[in-house]
Amino acid sequence: MTTVTRAAPTLLTSPGARLVGKRLLMAVPIVIGVSIVTFWVLNLIPGSAAQQLLGPEATPAQIQALEARLGLDRPAPVRYLAWLGGAVTGDLGTSLVSGQPVAGLLGERLAVSGELVMLAFVISLGLALPVALLAAHRPGRLFDRVSMLVSITGLSVANYVLALLLVLVFAVELALFPAIGFVPLTESVGGNLQGMALPAAAIAFPLFCFYTRFLRGDLVDQLQGEDYIVTARAKGIGPWQVLLRHAFRNSAFGLITVVGLNLGTLIGATVIIEQIFALPGIGQLMLQAINTRDFVVVQACVVLFAVVAVVANLLADLLYAVLDPRIRYGSR
Amino acid sequence: MTGLVGEFATPVAAGEVAEPLLEVTDLRVRFRTRGTVVHAVNGLSYRVHAGRMLAVIGESGSGKSVGSRALMGLLPETAQVSGSARFAGTELIGMPERELRARRGADIAMVFQDPTRSLNPTMRIGAQVAEAVRAHSSLNRRAALDKAVELLGLVRLPAPERRAVEYPHQLSGGMRQRVMIAIALAARPRLLVADEATTALDVTTQAQIMELLVDLQERFGMAVVLISHDLGLAASYAQDVLVMYAGRAVEYAPAQVLFADVRMPYTRALLGAVPQLEREPHSLLPVVPGQPPDLARLPAGCPFRPRCTAADDACGEAPPFTEHEPGHWWACWHADGGEEAR
Numbered sequence: 001m002t003t004v005t006r007a008a009p010t011l012l013t014s015p016g017a018r019l020v021g022k023r024l025l026m027a028v029p030i031v032i033g034v035s036i037v038t039f040w041v042l043n044l045i046p047g048s049a050a051q052q053l054l055g056p057e058a059t060p061a062q063i064q065a066l067e068a069r070l071g072l073d074r075p076a077p078v079r080y081l082a083w084l085g086g087a088v089t090g091d092l093g094t095s096l097v098s099g100q101p102v103a104g105l106l107g108e109r110l111a112v113s114g115e116l117v118m119l120a121f122v123i124s125l126g127l128a129l130p131v132a133l134l135a136a137h138r139p140g141r142l143f144d145r146v147s148m149l150v151s152i153t154g155l156s157v158a159n160y161v162l163a164l165l166l167v168l169v170f171a172v173e174l175a176l177f178p179a180i181g182f183v184p185l186t187e188s189v190g191g192n193l194q195g196m197a198l199p200a201a202a203i204a205f206p207l208f209c210f211y212t213r214f215l216r217g218d219l220v221d222q223l224q225g226e227d228y229i230v231t232a233r234a235k236g237i238g239p240w241q242v243l244l245r246h247a248f249r250n251s252a253f254g255l256i257t258v259v260g261l262n263l264g265t266l267i268g269a270t271v272i273i274e275q276i277f278a279l280p281g282i283g284q285l286m287l288q289a290i291n292t293r294d295f296v297v298v299q300a301c302v303v304l305f306a307v308v309a310v311v312a313n314l315l316a317d318l319l320y321a322v323l324d325p326r327i328r329y330g331s332r
Numbered sequence: 333m334t335g336l337v338g339e340f341a342t343p344v345a346a347g348e349v350a351e352p353l354l355e356v357t358d359l360r361v362r363f364r365t366r367g368t369v370v371h372a373v374n375g376l377s378y379r380v381h382a383g384r385m386l387a388v389i390g391e392s393g394s395g396k397s398v399g400s401r402a403l404m405g406l407l408p409e410t411a412q413v414s415g416s417a418r419f420a421g422t423e424l425i426g427m428p429e430r431e432l433r434a435r436r437g438a439d440i441a442m443v444f445q446d447p448t449r450s451l452n453p454t455m456r457i458g459a460q461v462a463e464a465v466r467a468h469s470s471l472n473r474r475a476a477l478d479k480a481v482e483l484l485g486l487v488r489l490p491a492p493e494r495r496a497v498e499y500p501h502q503l504s505g506g507m508r509q510r511v512m513i514a515i516a517l518a519a520r521p522r523l524l525v526a527d528e529a530t531t532a533l534d535v536t537t538q539a540q541i542m543e544l545l546v547d548l549q550e551r552f553g554m555a556v557v558l559i560s561h562d563l564g565l566a567a568s569y570a571q572d573v574l575v576m577y578a579g580r581a582v583e584y585a586p587a588q589v590l591f592a593d594v595r596m597p598y599t600r601a602l603l604g605a606v607p608q609l610e611r612e613p614h615s616l617l618p619v620v621p622g623q624p625p626d627l628a629r630l631p632a633g634c635p636f637r638p639r640c641t642a643a644d645d646a647c648g649e650a651p652p653f654t655e656h657e658p659g660h661w662w663a664c665w666h667a668d669g670g671e672e673a674r
């Protein structure tokens with residue numbers, strides 16, 4: 001007698017879509033703002049690419065000539081607008097040092113950093129979910145206490161310290177993984193993953209600790225403080241069902257927001273970790289470019305970081321909107 | 333028929349009452365939190381008879397909710413429960429969690445005060461009802477969902493098929509409370525505890541929900557425990573009334589007996605407050621002068637003593653809760669003399 005149909009609002013008119021549109025419009029001035037500030041700060045750094053390229057013996061005249069050739073003699077606002085004009089059409093300019101197109105350089109490096117971040121992210125979340133659920137299932141019991149102890153410890157260790165520790169144990173002592181060295185995915189998947197294991201673990205562990213603590217805390221808050229949990233228990237369903245179908249569904253929203261914010265800052269962690277493990281990622285590229293005053297490349301890296309952070313937040317909001325019926329269907 | 337005054341015609345089987353559906357004896361609940369012990373329920377005793385409605389009345393903090401949640405083991409882990417609660421002859425207190433779970437919703441179902449917070453905001457209405465159906469049957473998902481829609485129709489939710497796929501925030505307060513009732517009815521419980529189920533609703537909706545409850549009670553022969561601040565509500569719908577103070581029963585009688593012949597000064601104080609029309613319809617019962625006792629430091633003797641006009645030295649010893657007249661129980665050394673007091 002009854003057919004239950006899902007009433008789906010069309011995607012474009014849904015409140016979620018409007019929210020995303022709004023956020024996208026807000027993202028544009030944010031990214032432009034970051035690029036202006038970066039450009040300005042880079043200008044304040046003493047020394048220029050021409051100086052670096054020609055070495056300490058170069059005469060001022062030689063330096064001036066090279067700067068003119070590279071277009072560095074124009075006033076800063078003019079150079080910025082030229083850069084912006086190119087960036088909008090996807091042309092990020094050419095490296096002052098190597099002469100290669102920046103977009104191509106970034107693409108190569110992005111694949112490495114992207115893989116690193118994704119691995120760290122999957123490992124940390126993949127471990128944090130079951131651990132937090134098991135801990136929240138019986139708060140105060142042994143498993144809960146041990147996992148909380150581990151996560152508090154993990155949060156207080158800087159990831160470069162952890163990286164060195166990992167190298168010491170797994171590369172030097174046990175010789176399970178290489179300490180440094182990168183094998184492209186296209187060459188050997190196994191070799192690539194072996195090289196990525198330690199750096200990914202170094203980024204993943206503090207994240208895992210953070211997610212575990214956050215999710216476990218939120219789950220316990222839901223279980224102990226929310227009326228709908230009492231309703232669920234009063235139905236006569238089992239504790240795992242209460243935890244997964246009720247508490248976790250609601251805790252997931254907080255987690256999504258936290259993960260979105262995190263993903264944006266994660267790219268920063270790669271700068272240090274790539275340096276330690278000699279991975280040819282964005283972070284390494286940026287550090288090298290700063291040393292050679294290759295500001296065109298630095299500018300591109302920083303803007304890329306900003307775009308990644310903004311997109312990660314946007315994705316979190318989008319996911320939130322897709323999952324939360326109060327946003328999806330609007331509030332009355 | 334909608335059990336307003338008509339229900340009062342139900343004959344009260346004074347003295348020769350049948351085996352009660354629920355018999356609570358000397359129920360005690362205390363919460364241990366950071367060094368202090370809160371004595372929320374202190375030797376509560378009452379009975380609920382099959383097919384009848386018992387109203388539980390008392391000020392905020394008198395242990396009405398805690399006392400009822402203790403029956404089905406729904407209190408947080410900080411609660412220590414002792415005493416006895418026999419449901420159809422089976423002891424519930426101390427029952428292993430697994431057995432208790434099989435009885436939740438099936439023997440005793442509950443409807444709570446705030447239907448907004450009591451429904452999961454992230455789950456469709458139909459799924460929330462279906463979950464209660466499946467907890468006590470072997471129906472598959474599909475069949476349980478059909479049953480859920482049927483239940484939503486039973487509680488007179490308009491357009492149940494459409495509502496089943498909506499979320500709680502898309503419904504009004506009254507509709508949400510109907511959903512809560514549908515969840516409670518899913519496993520055809522023998523006892524329904526409505527813990528201030530209408531307090532959060534406006535007067536019109538409140539009356540509609542009460543009519544629905546009475547109607548369903550008659551249809552399924554359920555017993556109902558109606559927890560409320562509202563004496564008027566108790567007088568209109570319940571056959572029996574239990575008055576609680578500081579975690580114990582202080583007076584218990586069939587409604588018509590109680591309202592005709594109040595014996596306990598606290599009940600009298602509560603009653604004296606009813607006719608104040610200018611009072612907000614759902615305000616707590618602020619009318620009895622003084623404060624309820626601190627449950628962390630309960631004094632010896634009658635807990636109502638500091639606020640009681642009739643108190644004297646005798647009240648230094650706690651009066652027992654006993655059946656002084658057939659069917660009429662109270663706990664007081666100075667029970668007003670019924671007829672002559674009026």
Ligand SMILES: Nc1ncnc2c1ncn2[C@@H]1O[C@H](COP(=O)(O)OP(=O)(O)OP(=O)(O)O)[C@@H](O)[C@H]1O
Nearest residue numbers: 363370372391392393394395396397398399408627
């Ligand atoms: N989890 C808990 N921990 C400590 N004390 C609690 C807890 N739950 C309830 N109490 C205390 O137990 C006492 C009785 O609470 P209860 O909720 O049963 O009162 P009530 O009669 O239902 O009041 P109301 O009319 O406001 O709903 C209160 O003093 C309350 O503070």
Ligand SMILES: [Mg+2]
Nearest residue numbers: 396397398527
């Ligand atoms: Mg209550």
